[in-house]
Amino acid sequence: QVQLAESGGGLVQPGGSLRLSCAASGFTFSSYWMYWVRQAPGKGLEWVSHINTRGGITYYADSVKDRFTISRDNAKNTLYLQMNSLKPEDTALYYCARDRVPRLYSNTYYSPGQGTQVTVSS
Secondary structure (H helix, E strand, O other): OOEEEEEOOEEEOOOOOEEEEEEEEOOOHHHOOEEEEEEOOOOOEEEEEEEOOOOOOEEEOOOOOOOEEEEEEOOOOEEEEEEOOOOHHHOEEEEEEEEOOOOOOOOOEEOOOOOEEEEEOO
């Protein structure tokens, strides 16, 4: 059973930083591309970033490029999102997600977790 458990969210002032974590279980973590996606209040799901199986290839939405860094530790079955220079528009529920296809990038993903809330406000 695929499980993804996000943590690390919270309330932070504009310009602050947070590090999100996603603990994965129930599948071979190192075999899947992984994603971070977010949903702001009243809006649809927005892709934020994704990373390949070994962690050497990363992509970011323009809205977070140069501020967020995605990484993974395959030995710990954990995905991370380091978020710096946070803005109020980054306020959202953040989810990690797993690609639906092993070892490939299919741009279709599965996010069974509850998410972690990030609120950026003064």
